[in-house]
Amino acid sequence: MAKRIDIKGLNLYYGRFHAVDNVTLSIPPRNVTAFIGPSGCGKSTVLRSLNRMHEVIPGATVDGKVLLDGEDIYDAGVDPVEVRRTIGMVFQRPNPFPTMSIRDNVVAGLKLAGVRSKSRLEEVCERSLRGANLWEEVKDRLDRPGGGLSGGQQQRLCIARAIAVQPDVLLMDEPCSALDPISTLAIEDLITELKKDYTIVIVTHNMQQAARVSDMTAFFNLSGVGRPGQLVEADDTEKIFSNPGKKETEDYISGRFG
Amino acid sequence: MIGAMSDPLGNSLPARRPTVRRPGDTIFQFLTTASGLAIVLSIVLIGVFLLLKAVPSLAADQANFLLSPNFVTTGGKLAFGIRDLFVVTVLSSVFALVIAMPVAMGIALFLTQYAPRQLARPFAYIVDLLAAVPSVVFGLWGIKVFGPVLEPLERWLNGNLGWFPLFANGNVSISGGGTIFTAGVVLAVMLLPIITSVSREVFQQTPTMQIEGALALGATRWEMIRTTVIPFGRSGYIAASMLGLGRALGETVAVLIILRSAPEPSRISLFDGGYTFASKIASAASEFTEALPTGAYISAGLVLFVLTFVVNAIARWIAGGRVHRP
Numbered sequence: 001m002a003k004r005i006d007i008k009g010l011n012l013y014y015g016r017f018h019a020v021d022n023v024t025l026s027i028p029p030r031n032v033t034a035f036i037g038p039s040g041c042g043k044s045t046v047l048r049s050l051n052r053m054h055e056v057i058p059g060a061t062v063d064g065k066v067l068l069d070g071e072d073i074y075d076a077g078v079d080p081v082e083v084r085r086t087i088g089m090v091f092q093r094p095n096p097f098p099t100m101s102i103r104d105n106v107v108a109g110l111k112l113a114g115v116r117s118k119s120r121l122e123e124v125c126e127r128s129l130r131g132a133n134l135w136e137e138v139k140d141r142l143d144r145p146g147g148g149l150s151g152g153q154q155q156r157l158c159i160a161r162a163i164a165v166q167p168d169v170l171l172m173d174e175p176c177s178a179l180d181p182i183s184t185l186a187i188e189d190l191i192t193e194l195k196k197d198y199t200i201v202i203v204t205h206n207m208q209q210a211a212r213v214s215d216m217t218a219f220f221n222l223s224g225v226g227r228p229g230q231l232v233e234a235d236d237t238e239k240i241f242s243n244p245g246k247k248e249t250e251d252y253i254s255g256r257f258g
Numbered sequence: 259m260i261g262a263m264s265d266p267l268g269n270s271l272p273a274r275r276p277t278v279r280r281p282g283d284t285i286f287q288f289l290t291t292a293s294g295l296a297i298v299l300s301i302v303l304i305g306v307f308l309l310l311k312a313v314p315s316l317a318a319d320q321a322n323f324l325l326s327p328n329f330v331t332t333g334g335k336l337a338f339g340i341r342d343l344f345v346v347t348v349l350s351s352v353f354a355l356v357i358a359m360p361v362a363m364g365i366a367l368f369l370t371q372y373a374p375r376q377l378a379r380p381f382a383y384i385v386d387l388l389a390a391v392p393s394v395v396f397g398l399w400g401i402k403v404f405g406p407v408l409e410p411l412e413r414w415l416n417g418n419l420g421w422f423p424l425f426a427n428g429n430v431s432i433s434g435g436g437t438i439f440t441a442g443v444v445l446a447v448m449l450l451p452i453i454t455s456v457s458r459e460v461f462q463q464t465p466t467m468q469i470e471g472a473l474a475l476g477a478t479r480w481e482m483i484r485t486t487v488i489p490f491g492r493s494g495y496i497a498a499s500m501l502g503l504g505r506a507l508g509e510t511v512a513v514l515i516i517l518r519s520a521p522e523p524s525r526i527s528l529f530d531g532g533y534t535f536a537s538k539i540a541s542a543a544s545e546f547t548e549a550l551p552t553g554a555y556i557s558a559g560l561v562l563f564v565l566t567f568v569v570n571a572i573a574r575w576i577a578g579g580r581v582h583r584p
Contacts, residue, residue: 051474053470053473056470056473081477081478084474084475085476088474089474091467091470092467093467095467095471096471097468097486097489098468098489099489109475109476112475112476112481112485113476162475165475
């Protein structure tokens with residue numbers, strides 16, 4: 001289950017554009033780690049490199065190491081499909097499969113992994129929906145399309161889909177940015193519950209959110225337009241928000257950016 | 259209902275207030291409405307024309323119009339039926355569709371999901387170029403080049419799978435390949451650009467977030483295509499195929515050149531010869547001097563018109579009823 005991530009000397013590129021420069025960072029298991037920073041600083045790019053989604057974009061390349069409990073997910077013999085099965089991801093906008101029922105959405109990952117047993121799928125479906133705090137709301141309409149739910153429910157459905165395969169790590173790319181405050185609160189509560197079982201990495205633009213949900217915060221910045229993003233510092237969330245080590249971080253957090 | 263002056267609960271709603279209208283809008287609205295009406299009007303007029311010309315000949319028909327395999331309009335006698343025209347038309351078109359649909363989907367998926375970007379563009383252009391080849395050229399190529407190439411395959415199917423009705427002996431000789439089989443394969447090639455280009459467009463529009471959602475769950479590329487791209491594009495793909503079917507049903511010259519004329523009624527085999535609605539009418543075009551024999555062909559055209567209409571209606575129904583958009 002929950003595994004630790006060690007990023008070592010990670011450089012990320014989109015074609016010739018150097019997007020992220022030399023990131024080294026350790027992410028502890030059973031913790032919430034937040035990535036914060038201004039737009040374009042590469043925090044989402046780093047997140048996407050943790051389950052090899054970065055390379056899905058044409059021309060995108062990776063240099064450096066990402067160790068999952070000591071094993072490099074970029075090793076030549078590693079299958080990216082396997083990596084993505086053990087590292088789940090939730091996206092900025094809820095993206096349930098619109099043609100699938102709620103039930104099929106939840107167990108989609110399991111079906112891809114070859115699970116066919118009806119009773120097992122039923123069991124995982126209920127457990128995951130309960131885990132995502134959605135069960136009570138949808139238990140009577142599991143056969144209805146997932147696209148019919150509200151935005152917040154859809155996002156929780158996507159979280160249920162991600163945790164159904166019991167991943168080692170859960171990556172969240174601004175999971176609340178398309179949601180209203182009440183749904184946001186529901187997701188934040190859920191994140192706090194999920195960290196008992198999973199290693200969670202969340203990208204957020206909302207600093208209050210980072211302060212509320214995360215144990216550790218990593219601040220990314222870029223020195224100018226067209227320059228690569230860098231990791232400025234990473235520390236306990238409390239320390240970052242009360243007494244950051246660098247002036248840059250303090251300026252960003254207190255709103256004196258630039 | 260009309261005027262919408264009350265809401266569903268029966269409360270009256272305020273009337274629309276008069277407002278300023280720009281002359282440009284009025285003129286443009288008139289022009290677009292007129293264009294819209296013109297197309298409806300021409301469809302109706304074509305239908306009325308076919309019906310008016312067909313009725314006297316149908317009344318004078320001595321054979322069963324729907325069930326007779328013969329089409330006699332010469333020698334002062336009218337005894338025509340459309341059974342064989344219908345069989346040959348539907349058989350060749352459906353056979354063409356059966357071949358073209360999977361191939362077109364393969365091409366469309368290759369172009370949108372697998373081909374490197376530099377290759378996809380010229381390749382798509384080549385596929386579209388197929389649509390620019392005149393059908394008379396397809397016909398010549400079909401009978402002179404492709405028919406003889408297919409002949410051994412047709413013989414093998416006939417010899418080994420002849421127990422299956424569609425591969426049984428037909429009413430013409432296989433030699434030379436002047437059969438529905440050849441016509442169907444050539445039609446399939448003609449349908450490819452139609453089905454491919456529409457399918458490519460719809461597959462292309464699969465939202466990136468759907469694709470990434472599937473990949474992030476640990477889907478392989480093919481599984482991603484199966485769970486997101488194909489369901490997203492399915493209705494468009496089916497509608498495109500029906501569009502292609504309509505095209506195949508009406509194809510004239512290529513089929514006229516390829517199909518050998520048959521001495522006997524159809525045996526409902528792919529190795530039959532004969533005429534489709536369109537090729538029958540075209541073959542008789544020089545004889546349209548007297549009203550009654552001409553009306554016989556017009557009534558055949560009317561049936562083709564209705565057939566195409568039904569196919570298009572089915573396409574609309576499929577495309578409209580099962581569209582899933584996020």
